[in-house]
Every structure is written in structure tokens, then in C-alpha cells.
Amino acid sequence: MRAFTRGTAGLVGFLALGEVATRSGLVPRASLPPPSVVLAGLAGLLADETFLLDVIATVLALVIAVAVASAIAVPLGLVLGGNPAVRQATRAVVEFLRPIPSVALIPLALVLLGSGPETKIALAVYASVWPILFNTVYALDELDGLLVETARAFGCGRLRVLLSVALPSALPFVLTGVRLAATTSLVVLVSTELLTGGNPGIGEFILEAGSGAGRMDLVLAGTVLAGILGYLVNAAFEGAGRRLLGWSALTRGRS
Amino acid sequence: MRNLFLRRWALFAALVAAWEVAARLADNPFFPPPSEIAGTASGLWLSGPVDRLFLSDAVFSDVLPSVGRLLLGWGLAAVLGVALGVAIGRSPVARHYLGPLLTFARAVPPPALVPVFLVLFRVGTPMQLATITLGVLWPILLNSADGARSIDATKTDTAVVFRIPRAQWILGVVLPGALPKIFAGLRVSLSLSLVLMVVSELVGSTNGIGFKLLVAQREFDFPQLWAGIALLGVLGYLLNTALLTVERRMLAWQPRQEFVVKPTTAGD
Amino acid sequence: MPTMLEVTDLGHSYRAKDGVHEAIGGVSFTVDAGELVCVVGPSGCGKSTLLRSIAGLISPTRGSTTLHGSPVQGVPDDLAVVFQDYSRSLFPWLTVQRNVEFPLRRSLGRAERQARAAEALDWVGLSGVGGKYTWQLSGGMQQRVAIARALAYRPALLLMDEPFASVDAQTRFELEDLLLRVTREHASTVLVVTHDIDESVYLGDRILVLSGAPSKVVADLTVDLPRERDQITTRESEAFVTLRSETARLLHGGRPRSTKPVTSANQAEDGQTVASRWADAERAETGRRATTT
Numbered sequence A: 001m002r003a004f005t006r007g008t009a010g011l012v013g014f015l016a017l018g019e020v021a022t023r024s025g026l027v028p029r030a031s032l033p034p035p036s037v038v039l040a041g042l043a044g045l046l047a048d049e050t051f052l053l054d055v056i057a058t059v060l061a062l063v064i065a066v067a068v069a070s071a072i073a074v075p076l077g078l079v080l081g082g083n084p085a086v087r088q089a090t091r092a093v094v095e096f097l098r099p100i101p102s103v104a105l106i107p108l109a110l111v112l113l114g115s116g117p118e119t120k121i122a123l124a125v126y127a128s129v130w131p132i133l134f135n136t137v138y139a140l141d142e143l144d145g146l147l148v149e150t151a152r153a154f155g156c157g158r159l160r161v162l163l164s165v166a167l168p169s170a171l172p173f174v175l176t177g178v179r180l181a182a183t184t185s186l187v188v189l190v191s192t193e194l195l196t197g198g199n200p201g202i203g204e205f206i207l208e209a210g211s212g213a214g215r216m217d218l219v220l221a222g223t224v225l226a227g228i229l230g231y232l233v234n235a236a237f238e239g240a241g242r243r244l245l246g247w248s249a250l251t252r253g254r255s
Numbered sequence B: 001m002r003n004l005f006l007r008r009w010a011l012f013a014a015l016v017a018a019w020e021v022a023a024r025l026a027d028n029p030f031f032p033p034p035s036e037i038a039g040t041a042s043g044l045w046l047s048g049p050v051d052r053l054f055l056s057d058a059v060f061s062d063v064l065p066s067v068g069r070l071l072l073g074w075g076l077a078a079v080l081g082v083a084l085g086v087a088i089g090r091s092p093v094a095r096h097y098l099g100p101l102l103t104f105a106r107a108v109p110p111p112a113l114v115p116v117f118l119v120l121f122r123v124g125t126p127m128q129l130a131t132i133t134l135g136v137l138w139p140i141l142l143n144s145a146d147g148a149r150s151i152d153a154t155k156t157d158t159a160v161v162f163r164i165p166r167a168q169w170i171l172g173v174v175l176p177g178a179l180p181k182i183f184a185g186l187r188v189s190l191s192l193s194l195v196l197m198v199v200s201e202l203v204g205s206t207n208g209i210g211f212k213l214l215v216a217q218r219e220f221d222f223p224q225l226w227a228g229i230a231l232l233g234v235l236g237y238l239l240n241t242a243l244l245t246v247e248r249r250m251l252a253w254q255p256r257q258e259f260v261v262k263p264t265t266a267g268d
Numbered sequence C: 001m002p003t004m005l006e007v008t009d010l011g012h013s014y015r016a017k018d019g020v021h022e023a024i025g026g027v028s029f030t031v032d033a034g035e036l037v038c039v040v041g042p043s044g045c046g047k048s049t050l051l052r053s054i055a056g057l058i059s060p061t062r063g064s065t066t067l068h069g070s071p072v073q074g075v076p077d078d079l080a081v082v083f084q085d086y087s088r089s090l091f092p093w094l095t096v097q098r099n100v101e102f103p104l105r106r107s108l109g110r111a112e113r114q115a116r117a118a119e120a121l122d123w124v125g126l127s128g129v130g131g132k133y134t135w136q137l138s139g140g141m142q143q144r145v146a147i148a149r150a151l152a153y154r155p156a157l158l159l160m161d162e163p164f165a166s167v168d169a170q171t172r173f174e175l176e177d178l179l180l181r182v183t184r185e186h187a188s189t190v191l192v193v194t195h196d197i198d199e200s201v202y203l204g205d206r207i208l209v210l211s212g213a214p215s216k217v218v219a220d221l222t223v224d225l226p227r228e229r230d231q232i233t234t235r236e237s238e239a240f241v242t243l244r245s246e247t248a249r250l251l252h253g254g255r256p257r258s259t260k261p262v263t264s265a266n267q268a269e270d271g272q273t274v275a276s277r278w279a280d281a282e283r284a285e286t287g288r289r290a291t292t293t
């Protein structure tokens, strides 16, 4: 309770500080409008249909990207995690591909795929595959050998062991991977929208607001909304993790 | 040993070879064969005089400025993030007041701030540094705070009982105790730095690797575009390996070392 | 022998959700220099609270403590504590040697520090492992490192909070003998909190028996055993067995039969009150645990 009131006080204090700084002319008002103006702008935007469509476009792209990335990375992770030989063989490829920052692919993807939503989704998928993949592989590494042996002793085959022992105990890790993937996706989506323009999304909204009329209040309002979205995405996955995996200590901590 | 080497690289080599063959057969300008990309890359960056280690002018005018900005931005974030994070982590009051603010700051996708910085700083290095530093600060700060907070009560009591001076308490107990978490934050933020370096150069720069990618795209110079992407991959790999080496050294005291595949679970 | 520690009417109450919880209710006793005094009491009666008050880790709500004549405010300069949780009290990022040196950094130069740490490690029989990390040692060895660290600090008073509670029985015996040997060799003054009656009789020159919360000193027993002790013969001796039964009886709320007068004023309290208090304390304890989990 005390933490809550203090946290609220911290937020309000920060906003008040920003208000004073901008109104007193400490910060140029044209480039950084006061928080009250930004929040008013945000309230106005929430009633604006085209803006809401932008938000929905980004969220939809996020959902698709994370779903596709999970569909690719989880099975791949299970294969790599379960077969040390395969992992060793693919290691060089993985180590070569992973460090490539997804945004570096934007110019190429624009030429190859055009500026439609599939470009940003493809890039977001590329970026989100890695956290899910690594968390899945790691989960199988952490798999309790005793559990596997117990299952084997009861006559379970390899597939049964994979499905009924390995998968459930890997789930908390996988979920953490998916949560990180969602956050990463959002970064990539906003970047792509910001850099390509011309297809609806929050990033594109911010770009337009900033470039044409130079409406900094709307730019900041869009940024705040992107932050709220990021927070909600993270909170949603953490909530889902707690609900689905109440038995696991992992989801209870800040893993 | 040879066998191991083969197993490691066989698939990689096979894929590169397959790409080479396929690209030559398809003869599609979008997908140049790897040999051509490699040729372009060496022509671009490794065609300089001997006394400069063969590094060409492009390395000095684009690659080094990029790397410099990345390291400077990330370094600033590391110093600020660890200092503030440790301070906040050790103070419950500060955690209460700043908690929601920090949670929100972390949730903002950093590229969304680029237009703001663009207006505040115009095109150029300050804007890029601001983007990188303020974008990657939060993972470092929050991880440091988490690490500093979780120093257990027995260690705190021990330090108090032996009347450990303040400097020794911070440098000898809090920092080492928080170090595993701090490194987790540093690792996450290093890859994010690379992303933000590219984004900031794609938007507001007149030099740098990202800027050159844009130029190559506009000129439909696909070998150069591919070479730029590969260079960024190599750069990311080298930076990450360097950080892991430092981490392994500084955390050599840890009972369990899992450096092989370390998932980025500590992103928050 | 001069008095090393003097505790006068020390009391401490914790603020709880439902008002205050009085953990220690006015405890008075003294410890002479060179003495080893054991404090026993029922679980949750406030033994750790008492120890933490003496160490200055918490400031007691009433009463006073003096350490060799000077009143204690905050953590005294020449006092060391060995905690029960040995693995957590050692720093995993430091080697054994450096763990022992750690508190000496403030006052000693490098060479002197190293010499002192090496010497202390030698006392506890760990001279060979200075270069290892603490997690590479067994539990008993880790606790010996913690003891060596406390000894190297040369405290006027060594406080130990259930120091051997988390090691196995065999190790425990060894550590008890080690403590006796080392503290006698250096004429250390030691206050050991324990919940183990046998241990208190075996280790102590005196035993302070505490009542349940709010705890008071029920009895101050002098251990009439030869200073040289042996795990087998001492524990078999008639004096040991008698003293053990006496302590156990007192712990369970009996009236003191000891010859030495009880320092606290609460001897007037009958056993019934003490016993019911103890039960209350246990209830409070379990209640607190249940709400926190």
C-alpha cells in the first residue's frame, strides 16, 4: 500500500517536474511540450479512429509475429535441445545468424518484400525466433535427468518422454522466451514502421506526427502509448505464466 | 579434434556452398552469391594500404564511427545504469518512488524515442548517443537494482558487524554480489545497442554502417547491402564474445558456469 | 576476572501488525573475560534478538549493554559474530584466505593482514585451503572459515548464533571441540546461543536459561565440569548428565535448583507461568510464520 502511494507520488512528481521544466522555458517548449499537453493529446488520440486502427495494426502484427516465431522456434528448440549432435552441427550457423540485428535487414526486406505489413512481420519473426529458441534449448539442458529416467523406467518411448516430461518442464522457460520475443517484436515493429512509413502502425503514426506538422505533443503521446503497450504485453505474459504455471517457481520469480 | 572441427563447420560450409550454387543458377540480382558478397566486402573494407593493416578509408569513415558511437553510448549507459541501479537497489524508499516510473521507462520501445531525439538534437552524433544510451539504460539499471537488492541479510549483517567501511561495502560486497545480474543486463543491452545504432543511423546520420546500408539500398547495390548486413553480424558476434570473455573472467568465482547457451531470461 | 559484558534489563519489542510483540522482557547478566557462556531457550523466545541487540544490529527498546566498561551504541568495534547460516555469511566471490582477511582491511596493512588470516586458518585446521573458494568446501569447513574470520578479527567478545545447527552430528562434535580448544588457547570471551541442551552443557562455563517470550533469565547455571572436555567421557560423566537434566527441567518451566543465585528478578514467577508463556510464544511464532508465507 505504501509502495503504491509512493509509486504514484513518484509518477506524479515526475510529471510535475516535466511540467515545470517545460513551462519555465528550461527546455524548449516547441521540442518538448509539457506533460499536461501530451496527456491531453493522448486522451484525444484514444478517441481518434485512425489512431486506434494504427494501434490495432501494430498489435495484430505483434500477435502474428510471435505466433509464427513460436511455431518455428519451439519445435526447432526441442530438436536442438534433444540432440547434441544436431546442435553441434548447427552451432556455427546459429552463431553467425543470431548477432545480425534485425533492423539491419530493413533496407533489404523493403526491396525484397515491399513496404506492406509482411515486411515488418517477417523482420519481427526473425528477431523473435532467437529468444524462444535459446530458452527452449536451455530448458531441455536444465531438464531433470531423474524425471526422464523415471519416465523411461515406466517404459515410455522417446516421443512420450518428449511430450509428457520434457515439454511440461520446459514450458516455464519457453514462456519466458515468448515474453521476451514479444518485447523484442514490438521494438522491431516500431522501428520498421518508423523507417518505412506508409503502412499503418504506431511507429508510422509517430513518424507522421513528427515530420509533417512537427506535432511533438502527438509524437510523445504516441511514444507513451507505445510504452503502455510494451507494459501490457509484458504484464499479459507474466500473468499468463503465473496462471498457467502456478506450480513452477520460475514464473514466480523475475526470471 | 579434426572430427569435431568438421562437425562444427560442415553444415555451415554446405549451406554457404548451396547458396553459392543456387545464386549462380538463379542469377537473381537480389541474391548475389556469397563469393561476390565476400569480394565486395573485402573491396570495401580491406583494400587499404599495408601500413593501415589493409583497412580502407571506408573503415575509418563509416565502421569506426559506428563502433565508436555504439561503445560510447553503451558505456555511458553501463556507468549510469550500474551506479543508479545499485543506489536504487539498496534503497527501499527509492525503489518505492521510482518503481512504476522505471517499469514504464523500460517498456517504451527505444526506437519510438528516435523522432523525439531527432527534434531535440538534430541529425548527428549527439542524437545517436542519446538514442543508444537512453534506449539501453533500463535493462542495465533494472538488473543492477535487482542484483543489489538481493544481497542477502546475512551478508549485510556480516558487513555491519565487522564495521566494513562504506567504500569496501559497496565495492567489496554490493557490486560483486550484484555482478551476475549486472552482466545479464549488460549482455541484453549490448545487442540492443547494435540495433539502436543501426536504427539511429538509418534515420539520422551522414555516415556509419547503417547509413551505408541505406545508400546501398538506394543505389540497388545488393552485394554491398548484403556485405553491410554480414559486417553487422560479425560485429555483433565480436562484441558479444568480448563481453562474454570479460564476464567469464569476472565471474570466475561462481560455482556454476553455464556460458554455453545462456538464454536472455534476465532481460528484465 | 574482569567483567567483559554487562547486560542490564535489556528488552526488545517488535512492532507487529496487531500492536507490539515483546520478544525479550528485561534480561540482565554479565560475562567475565575469558568465559564461554551458553544461552539456551525455547524456540522463538528471543535468543537471536538478544544476540542481535548485544551486537548492535538492532537497538533494543530498553536496557543497556556495556562492553569492557564502555556503553554499547551501534555496533561495537571489537566484536565478532558467527552466524548460523555459514554459507551465506561467507562471500562466494572471495577465496577462503580473502574472506578471513575481509574485515581486517580497515585496520591492517596487506602483509599483516595475510599473516593474521593464515594464522587463524591454521588454528581451525584449514591452512591448506586458503586459495579455494568457499563453495568448494564442505559445510563444516565453511563454518570453520567463519570461525577463523571471527578469530582473526581478535574481538573482545565473540558472539555465536546457533553456530553448529546446520552441520551434521559428527562435524558438530568436531567443531565444538575446535571451538573449545581455540577459544581457550586465546582466552577469548564467547557467548554462544544454542537450542541444544547437550551442547550448552558441553561447551559452557556457564549456562543462561531463558524463558519463553517475553524472555527473561530463568537460571544462570555454573557448569561444574573440568575445563578439559571430551566428547565421550564428558558426556558420560554424572555431572554432565545431572546438569543436562537440570537445564532441561528449567527449560520446561521448572523451578531452579541451582546453587548460584539467579540474576534476573523473575525467579519469583512460578513454572506454570513460564511454561504457558513458552506455549504462547510458540503459538505466536507459528502464527507469524503462517502469515508471512
Ligand SMILES: Nc1ncnc2c1ncn2[C@@H]1O[C@H](COP(=O)(O)OP(=O)(O)OP(=O)(O)O)[C@@H](O)[C@H]1O
Binding pocket: C014, C015, C016, C021, C023, C041, C042, C043, C044, C045, C046, C047, C048, C049, C050, C195, C213, C281, C284, C285, C288
Ligand atoms: N524482524 C522481526 N519482526 C517481528 N517479529 C520478529 C522479528 N524477528 C523475530 N521476531 C519475533 O520475535 C520472537 C523472537 O525471535 P528470535 O528470532 O529472536 O527467536 P529465537 O529464540 O532466536 O528463535 P529460534 O530458536 O527459532 O532461532 C519470535 O516470536 C519472532 O516471531
Ligand SMILES: [Mg+2]
Binding pocket: C047, C048, C049, C162
Ligand atoms: Mg534464532
